[in-house]
Amino acid sequence: MAFSGLALALLLLSLISRATPCTEQDKSSLLQFLAGLSRDGGLAVLWQNGTTDCCSWEGISCNGEGAVAEVVLAKKGLEGHVLPALGDLTGLLRLNLSHNSLSGGLPLDHLMSSSRIVVIDVSFNRLQGELLELPSSITHRWSLQVLNISSNMFTGRFPSRTWKSMKNLVALNASNNSFRGQVLASFCLASASFAMLDLSYNKFTGNIPPQLGNCSMITVLELGYNRLYGTIPDELFNATSLEHLSLRYASLHGTHDGAHVAKLSNLITLDLGENHFTGKIPDSIGQLKQLEQLHLDSNNMSGELPSALGSCSNLITIDLKSNYFSGELSKVNFSTLQNLERLDIKGNNFIGMVPESIYLCMKLTALRLADNKFYDLEELQESQSPFPRDEFHA
Numbered sequence: 492m493a494f495s496g497l498a499l500a501l502l503l504l505s506l507i508s509r510a511t512p513c514t515e516q517d518k519s520s521l522l523q524f525l526a527g528l529s530r531d532g533g534l535a536v537l538w539q540n541g542t543t544d545c546c547s548w549e550g551i552s553c554n555g556e557g558a559v560a561e562v563v564l565a566k567k568g569l570e571g572h573v574l575p576a577l578g579d580l581t582g583l584l585r586l587n588l589s590h591n592s593l594s595g596g597l598p599l600d601h602l603m604s605s606s607r608i609v610v611i612d613v614s615f616n617r618l619q620g621e622l623l624e625l626p627s628s629i630t631h632r633w634s635l636q637v638l639n640i641s642s643n644m645f646t647g648r649f650p651s652r653t654w655k656s657m658k659n660l661v662a663l664n665a666s667n668n669s670f671r672g673q674v675l676a677s678f679c680l681a682s683a684s685f686a687m688l689d690l691s692y693n694k695f696t697g698n699i700p701p702q703l704g705n706c707s708m709i710t711v712l713e714l715g716y717n718r719l720y721g722t723i724p725d726e727l728f729n730a731t732s733l734e735h736l737s738l739r740y741a742s743l744h745g746t747h748d749g750a751h752v753a754k755l756s757n758l759i760t761l762d763l764g765e766n767h768f769t770g771k772i773p774d775s776i777g778q779l780k781q782l783e784q785l786h787l788d789s790n791n792m793s794g795e796l797p798s799a800l801g802s803c804s805n806l807i808t809i810d811l812k813s814n815y816f817s818g819e820l821s822k823v824n825f826s827t828l829q830n831l832e833r834l835d836i837k838g839n840n841f842i843g844m845v846p847e848s849i850y851l852c853m854k855l856t857a858l859r860l861a862d863n864k865f866y867d868l869e870e871l872q873e874s875q876s877p878f879p880r881d882e883f884h885a
């Protein structure tokens with residue numbers, strides 16, 4: 492009795508969870524996609540030799556109506572083209588083809604035309620060509636939240652109009668391609684929940700658009716390794732939810748205004764290295780209580796370090812190398828920086844003694860002091876310092 496009850500329960504359960512087998516149309520779309528691959532990493536065997544219900548195929552999941560809702564085929568060794576047939580999966584919500592060797596173009600228009608797709612991740616492939624503007628005729632359906640096309644070989648002008656209709660976009664990672672054009676702010680103007688933009692490692696040019704300051708939800712902004720120019724616009728400091736700001740190697744210049752910097756009190760990472768910034772580190776840096784990573788290396792910054800730096804007690808890395816900072820390091824009470832692991836001040840004009848408070852940073856594993864004007868560092872080293880003159884473990 493108990494046994495047949497259990498069997499019945501199991502039968503019912505299987506009926507519920509495997510409600511409807513996949514539709515013939517979806518199955519045929521998946522097989523077309525498979526046919527476009529020149530290397531399928533064994534998918535053909537897994538798919539065609541298993542059950543005929545494509546809902547139970549490797550990497551595929553369906554919704555209750557037997558429509559394919561997810562295609563997750565990351566790291567499967569796939570080669571060949573991403574055929575538009577995937578766009579015929581009208582129930583598709585999530586597509587993840589990352590970390591394969593897919594080539595050719597990305598049929599974004601097709602992927603977005605019929606489905607209510609939410610997530611597209613084709614990062615780490617060999618996709619190439621231009622990303623064309625999407626026709627405005629289908630805009631009202633766009634439900635896309637996450638688009639990751641990073642680490643491919645896309646070229647050409649970055650689309651501009653396309654983003655204006657993506658009212659639900661949360662994250663866009665287009666880094667590590669060869670896109671040209673201006674950095675746009677249309678993402679946040681269109682989508683109130685836009686939170687992450689990574690356009691680093693491309694060929695973008697022009698100024699940082701001031702309108703990015705209107706991105707009230709943005710937490711990550713990475714624009715480094717592009718050919719930008721100009722200054723950081725004052726308006727950008729209105730984006731007070733920023734946690735990670737990286738503008739490394741972007742040909743930027745200008746000084747840092749204390750009142751502006753203080754507004755970004757949620758910053759965890761600030762990377763402005765390898766630019767042409769000048770002037771001092773403002774005292775208001777002490778108000779960035781969450782700050783863990785501070786990279787200002789290889790700029791033209793100068794002046795003494797503000798003692799307020801000691802208030803950033805979460806700091807893990809301070810990289811100020813190759814600037815013109817001067818004065819005594821003892822301005823900063825390092826003993827409050829109990830999380831500090833790396834301090835690199837190589838190639839500045841610091842004078843005086845290396846403060847003893849540095850030796851109270853118990854987690855410090857990398858300290859580089861070379862090429863400064865420290866007084867009797869040699870002697871200090873022999874008598875007290877546990878650190879050699881130029882010891883730096885990455």
Ligand SMILES: *[C@@H]1O[C@H](CO)[C@@H](O)[C@H](O)[C@H]1NC(C)=O
Nearest residue numbers: 534535536537538539540541
């Ligand atoms: C299915 O498996 C058989 C034997 O295991 C094999 O001969 C056949 O080629 C497979 N079918 C496909 C489509 O790979």
Ligand SMILES: *[C@@H]1O[C@H](CO)[C@@H](O)[C@H](O)[C@H]1NC(C)=O
Nearest residue numbers: 565566587589610611612637
């Ligand atoms: C896609 O799959 C990769 C590998 O499993 C994973 O790291 C990544 O987070 C996935 N992408 C999304 C958007 O979930």
Ligand SMILES: *[C@@H]1O[C@H](CO)[C@@H](O)[C@H](O)[C@H]1NC(C)=O
Nearest residue numbers: 589612614637638639662664
């Ligand atoms: C692509 O970007 C999305 C959004 O940031 C992220 O969730 C996903 O993990 C990324 N994919 C990989 C392979 O890292």
Ligand SMILES: *[C@@H]1O[C@H](CO)[C@@H](O)[C@H](O)[C@H]1NC(C)=O
Nearest residue numbers: 614641642664666667689711
């Ligand atoms: C964007 O993708 C690249 C890899 O292509 C990754 O290294 C980077 O961390 C991603 N950006 C963000 C903000 O997650």
Ligand SMILES: *[C@@H]1O[C@H](CO)[C@@H](O)[C@H](O)[C@H]1NC(C)=O
Nearest residue numbers: 615616641642643666667692
């Ligand atoms: C850029 O993409 C290439 C190829 O996918 C990858 O090997 C490399 O690690 C990526 N670089 C970054 C900075 O993400």
Ligand SMILES: *[C@@H]1O[C@H](CO)[C@@H](O)[C@H](O)[C@H]1NC(C)=O
Nearest residue numbers: 676680701702703704705706
């Ligand atoms: C940015 O926000 C401000 C204040 O809400 C508004 O006046 C301004 O028009 C916005 N800028 C853009 C480009 O939308």
Ligand SMILES: *[C@@H]1O[C@H](CO)[C@@H](O)[C@H](O)[C@H]1NC(C)=O
Nearest residue numbers: 704724725726727728729751
């Ligand atoms: C944005 O920043 C600018 C310049 O710093 C300022 O004049 C403006 O009032 C700010 N707007 C908002 C909405 O905070």
Ligand SMILES: *[C@@H]1O[C@H](CO)[C@@H](O)[C@H](O)[C@H]1NC(C)=O
Nearest residue numbers: 744766767768769790791815
């Ligand atoms: C940086 O400083 C050096 C030496 O003072 C100077 O030659 C160079 O022109 C400066 N560069 C910028 C961008 O200010």
Ligand SMILES: *[C@@H]1O[C@H](CO)[C@@H](O)[C@H](O)[C@H]1NC(C)=O
Nearest residue numbers: 801823824825826827828848
């Ligand atoms: C430095 O900070 C430590 C711990 O917060 C404190 O005990 C010490 O008095 C401070 N030293 C100076 C010179 O202010």
